Amino acid sequence: MKIIVKTVALRPPAPPNAERVIELPDGAMVADAISQLGLARPDSQATLLNDETVPAGRRAATALKAGDILTVFPPIKGG
Amino acid sequence: MAWHEKILRVDLTKGTCQAEPLNMEWAAQYIGSRGLASKYLAAEMDPKADPLSPGNVLIFATGPLTGTSAATGGRYTVVTKGALTNAIACSNSGGYWGGELRLAGWDMVLVTGKSKKPVYLNIEDDKAELLDAKGFVWGQSVWQTEALIKERHQDPRIRVASIGRAGETLARYACIVNDLDRAAGRSGVGAVMGSKNLKAIAVRGTSGVQVKDSDAFHAAVTAARAKLDPSDDRAGLAASGTISMLDITQSFGSLPTRNNRDVQFEGTDKIGAAAMVAKRRSDGQPNLIANKACFSCTIGCGRVSKMDPSHFAVKGNKRYKEASGGLEYESIYALGPMVGVDDIDAATYANYICNEEGMDPISFGSTLAAAMELYDVGAIGDKETGGLKLEFGSAEALVKGVELAGLGEGFGADLGLGAKLLCEKYGKPDLAMVVKGQEFPGYDGRSMQGMALAYATSNRGACHLKADPYGDDFDGGPIEGKAEIVYSSQNAVAAVDSSGLCLFPMAVWDLGDVASQLEAACGGGWTAERLAETGERIWNLERRFNLDAGLSAKDDTLPKRILKEALKSGSGKGKVAELDKMLPAYYEMRGWDDEGVPTTQTLQRLSML
Numbered sequence: 271m272k273i274i275v276k277t278v279a280l281r282p283p284a285p286p287n288a289e290r291v292i293e294l295p296d297g298a299m300v301a302d303a304i305s306q307l308g309l310a311r312p313d314s315q316a317t318l319l320n321d322e323t324v325p326a327g328r329r330a331a332t333a334l335k336a337g338d339i340l341t342v343f344p345p346i347k348g349g
Numbered sequence: 350m351a352w353h354e355k356i357l358r359v360d361l362t363k364g365t366c367q368a369e370p371l372n373m374e375w376a377a378q379y380i381g382s383r384g385l386a387s388k389y390l391a392a393e394m395d396p397k398a399d400p401l402s403p404g405n406v407l408i409f410a411t412g413p414l415t416g417t418s419a420a421t422g423g424r425y426t427v428v429t430k431g432a433l434t435n436a437i438a439c440s441n442s443g444g445y446w447g448g449e450l451r452l453a454g455w456d457m458v459l460v461t462g463k464s465k466k467p468v469y470l471n472i473e474d475d476k477a478e479l480l481d482a483k484g485f486v487w488g489q490s491v492w493q494t495e496a497l498i499k500e501r502h503q504d505p506r507i508r509v510a511s512i513g514r515a516g517e518t519l520a521r522y523a524c525i526v527n528d529l530d531r532a533a534g535r536s537g538v539g540a541v542m543g544s545k546n547l548k549a550i551a552v553r554g555t556s557g558v559q560v561k562d563s564d565a566f567h568a569a570v571t572a573a574r575a576k577l578d579p580s581d582d583r584a585g586l587a588a589s590g591t592i593s594m595l596d597i598t599q600s601f602g603s604l605p606t607r608n609n610r611d612v613q614f615e616g617t618d619k620i621g622a623a624a625m626v627a628k629r630r631s632d633g634q635p636n637l638i639a640n641k642a643c644f645s646c647t648i649g650c651g652r653v654s655k656m657d658p659s660h661f662a663v664k665g666n667k668r669y670k671e672a673s674g675g676l677e678y679e680s681i682y683a684l685g686p687m688v689g690v691d692d693i694d695a696a697t698y699a700n701y702i703c704n705e706e707g708m709d710p711i712s713f714g715s716t717l718a719a720a721m722e723l724y725d726v727g728a729i730g731d732k733e734t735g736g737l738k739l740e741f742g743s744a745e746a747l748v749k750g751v752e753l754a755g756l757g758e759g760f761g762a763d764l765g766l767g768a769k770l771l772c773e774k775y776g777k778p779d780l781a782m783v784v785k786g787q788e789f790p791g792y793d794g795r796s797m798q799g800m801a802l803a804y805a806t807s808n809r810g811a812c813h814l815k816a817d818p819y820g821d822d823f824d825g826g827p828i829e830g831k832a833e834i835v836y837s838s839q840n841a842v843a844a845v846d847s848s849g850l851c852l853f854p855m856a857v858w859d860l861g862d863v864a865s866q867l868e869a870a871c872g873g874g875w876t877a878e879r880l881a882e883t884g885e886r887i888w889n890l891e892r893r894f895n896l897d898a899g900l901s902a903k904d905d906t907l908p909k910r911i912l913k914e915a916l917k918s919g920s921g922k923g924k925v926a927e928l929d930k931m932l933p934a935y936y937e938m939r940g941w942d943d944e945g946v947p948t949t950q951t952l953q954r955l956s957m958l
Contacts, residue, residue, distance in 0.1 A: 278600045279593040279622070281585050287596055287623060310581070316823040318600065323825025323920050343597050345823040346585065347856060348678060348792065348813045 271296055271336035273303060278343035280309070294334060301329040303340055316345040350561040351413040351870035352376060357455050357477055359470060361545050362403060362462030366470070366477040371456050376413075377873055378956070380880075381456065383439045384847035384887035386410035386428035389459060390437065391890060396898035400430040400537070401519060401544040403463035409450070409510070409550065410458075412849025413871050416451025416558040416644070419570050420577055421851035423448045423644025425533075430898065432537030432544070433521045433712065433767050434786040434810045437894045440524070440538045441814075441846060442510075443643035443651075444531030446552065449508040453554030464546040469511075471502065472552040482548040490514060490705045491526045492668075498551045511549035512539040513707030518757030519543055520765030522712030522788070526704055530651075530674025531643065534709040536787060536809050537767075566869035573854070573862045578647050582856035586650040587640055591678035594791070595621045598682075601823065602919010603796040605789055606686040607741045608718040609782050609910055612793045612919050616691025620681055624693050625652075631659045636693055638672055648853055652676060654697050662698040662748045673701050679813070682791030683714025688721060689741035699751040706755030712767060715788030717750050719768040719780050720760075728775045735759045779909045785810035785900065794911050796921025797822040799831045802931045805905045806835065808891035814852060815842055825920070828927050832934035840884035847887060886955045889939075889947050893957075902945035905932060 276289045292306055300319060304312045317324045318341040324332050334340070354371045372389075379385040386408040398404035407429045414422040425447030431438030450458070453474050460470075467487035468479045485501070486494040491513040499507050508527060516523035516539035523539030524532045533539075542548075560566040577583055585593065598604035599617045606614040618624065625637040634655060642649035654675030656663050663669040676684070676697055684696040703710040717739075723729045724739035731738070737753075737760055739746050753761025763771055768781035768788050782789045787810025794801025799818025804811040817838035821830065841860055845852055848863055860877035868875040895904075906912075911926045936943065940951030952958045 276600070279589075279596045281581050281588075316820075318920055321602065321918075321920050321922065323823070325825045341600050343600060343823070344581075344585070345820045346582070346594060346597065347817060347819045347852075348591065348594055348790065 271298070271334070273334055273336065273338040273340055275303060275307065276339065276341040277307065278341060279346070280342070280344060298334050299330055300324050300332040300334060300340065303334060304329065304342060307342065314344070315342050317342055350872055351417060351558055353451070353454050353456050355455055357458045357472070359458060359460045359477070359479070360462050361460060361464040361468070361479070361547060364464065364479055366479065368475070378883070379887055379890070380412060380844065380847035380883055382410045382412035382415070382424065382847045382849055383426045383428065383441065384843060384883065384890070386426060386457065387437060387439065387887060387890050387894065389457070390428050391894050393459070393461070394430070396430070396894050398430065400432045400435060400541055403545070405430050405541055405544070407460040407538070407541050407545060407547070408457060411447050411451050411456055412847055414866060415849030416448040417560060417566070417870060418645055419850060419866050419870070420574050420645060420647045421643070421854055422849050423646060424849050424851055425450065426846065427525055427533040427538045429538055429541045431809060432519070432523070432540035434536050435898060436785050436809060436900055437891045438536035438538050438809050439846065439891070440533035440535050442525070442527055442531050442533040443646070443851060444528035445644045446508040446510045446527035446531070447849070448644035449552045449554050451554065451558050452556055453552050454556050458550065460545065460547060463544065467546045467548055469498070469549040469551060470547065472550065474553070474555055486511070486548050487517065488514070491707050492529060492705050494549055495529060498549060502551065504553055507551050507553045509549055509551045511707070512542050513705060513755065515706045515708045515755050515757065515765065516540055516543035518765065520708060520754060520757060521767040521770065522709045522716070523707050524709045526707050530704045532704070532709070535711070535812065539707045560870040561872045562869050566866065569865040569869045573858060573866060574647060576857050576862065577854050580857045583648050586648050586853060589622045590640065590650045590652045592622045592625060592676060592681055594678040595681060598791060601796060602916065602921055603793045604686050605682065605782070605791060605793050607689045608687065608722045608780065609789070609793060610722070612796060612916055612921070614686035617686070619691040620685045620693045620696060625676070629657050631657050636697060637675060643851070646851065650853060656697050657694045660694040660698070662695055669698060669701055674704050676700050679791055680710040683711045684747060687714050687718045688747055690744050690747050692744040695744035695747050699747050702751045702755050708755060711790055712788040713751060713754055713764070715782055716764055716768045716771060717747065719772055719782065720764060721746070722780050723772065723775050723777060726777070728777050733760065733763070782908055782910070783811060784907060785904050787811045793916070793921070794907060794926040795916045795924050796919055798828055798927055798931065799826070799834055801907060801911065801926035801928055802831050802835045802935060803839070805907050805928055805932065806839070806935060808888070808895055815839055817842065828930050831931045832938050836935060836938045837881070839888055840881050842884070843887040844880040844884035847883070882955070886957060889951065889955055889957060892947060896946060905945060
């Protein structure tokens with residue numbers, strides 16, 4: 271299946287604000303998609319699946335479906 | 350030890366400047382800066398005093414690590430009763446002024462009374478005197494004031510903290526600006542300074558700060574820097590400042606837009622981090638030209654910008670074509686999405702004017718947004734605004750509005766009231782996005798529930814810097830866990846604020862890293878646990894000041910819009926702030942009764958009785 275991944279405000283080498291399509295096997299979980307992105311610290315990123323937050327502890331058990339939009343961003347602090 | 354153990358007491362009514370010893374028993378209990386100054390404030394003034402009366406006390410306080418080589422050890426805090434909030438104000442600033450005060454041999458400047466005529470305070474090492482400001486810097490902007498003082502005293506290394514014309518005209522959210530674009534920004538501390546006829550404090554120091562154990566201190570600072578300097582968090586702040594947050598809150602749906610009517614803004618691509626570095630069509634140059642750092646800082650999150658020279662706001666006005674302090678997340682939120690404007694140069698210009706005339710850009714932008722909604726619903730019209738078309742999205746309204754507010758002229762006098770008083774004046778109090786009279790920073794509490802609780806319970810009114818709910822909010826943490834996160838982070842932040850360090854290293858440091866530097870500098874047995882307990886003591890001290898000032902549990906709330914109107918988009922779609930679920934748990938965790946009053950048992954536990 272194909273899903274859309276948006277990476278937001280990530281540091282290089284990850285694209286800071288980018289959108290791409292990735293292909294995953296049926297039954298793949300959010301954690302599987304994140305592991306494909308080549309992020310330096312995949313476990314420390316925050317995620318939205320179709321505008322719903324997916325807590326870090328639930329990514330391995332949250333299933334994806336074709337056409338989903340997964341947004342990944344660093345949970346930085348304000349200032 | 351790192352303290353000079355010396356306060357400068359300035360009695361403006363008598364026109365005197367005197368040195369006195371720092372209360373070291375209080376320093377052991379409240380550290381310095383925010384905490385220690387709050388202790389002095391509570392002891393020195395009647396909390397019920399009008400903030401703009403001579404009875405208010407204005408304190409400029411450093412922490413024990415200010416002026417040292419600790420990374421980010423350049424912070425100071427202005428503590429007073431806030432003109433915007435009628436609550437305790439603790440407004441923290443960076444730049445070089447705080448470090449310079451320590452190099453001059455002072456830990457704190459405590460200002461009482463009111464001068465009969467406008468004055469400025471000049472400090473040269475241990476010599477301090479009040480000098481006439483009338484006919485000199487009174488009536489001048491922050492930028493002119495700094496230049497004139499350096500010229501008169503023939504020393505370009507003088508550091509100046511001053512108010513602009515917004516402070517002189519008592520705009521409720523006037524701030525105190527040092528080093529041209531660093532500010533003790535929130536709660537109206539500049540209006541308090543203006544009410545005292547105190548224009549500026551100039552300081553030049555040629556001594557240093559002596560730490561208790563220099564070898565141990567060097568080792569502690571080096572160890573802390575070994576964590577901070579190579580970190581992604583530091584690199585991100587140096588590269589993009591805080592403005593990367595705009596893309597995150599936009600994606601998350603927590604970006605206050607058009608006075609919190611919306612939480613996502615269609616124009617973020619034109620004003621965000623990418624837009625700041627994009628080359629303009631007019632001159633081929635980007636908005637962002639450099640970053641810069643404060644005293645002893647290894648991060649360098651400060652922005653230096655240059656506007657488009659062809660932009661309508663600067664045409665014929667050369668000084669705004671020069672490099673100056675650029676937009677950060679909070680300023681672009683307030684001068685962009687909050688007022689519906691997607692013009693990065695108009696926002697940069699408005700930010701320049703806030704620096705030049707001494708205004709908090711968060712409160713100004715949010716107040717303008719409230720005025721735009723008043724205009725939109727017909728509560729005010731061209732008659733009230735003097736013909737200014739206050740339409741959401743109007744860059745012209747932003748530019749003209751900031752110019753008027755900076756000088757207190759025309760409708761600018763109304764804008765200077767702040768959102769709460771402005772909306773009350775025109776019969777629509779619910780349109781003010783404030784807590785305790787202070788305007789919202791750039792997060793909507795309906796999609797960030799921890800931030801909602803942090804806003805509602807902040808002792809200085811709505812604030813994004815007095816707690817750290819970010820990670821849990823962005824991770825979708827449950828409502829049940831918010832009270833503990835806000836409680837513990839409020840305590841930690843209070844301790845860090847009181848040390849003289851910036852909050853930004855806390856992205857990679859923990860309280861143990863702060864404690865090791867503090868212990869080497871001061872001794873006395875500082876640990877992470879003691880810092881957390883001290884932070885809790887400081888929080889309760891501030892709370893008691895507010896209760897004595899007349900605030901109560903009814904002030905721990907949020908605007909009706911945030912409590913009743915469900916979000917239309919983003920991760921919080923369909924939600925309101927669930928404050929009713931979080932607040933009782935928070936009071937219980939704090940050891941306060943149902944009315945939000947610290948119990949005797951809590952005060953005993955914290956050695957506050």
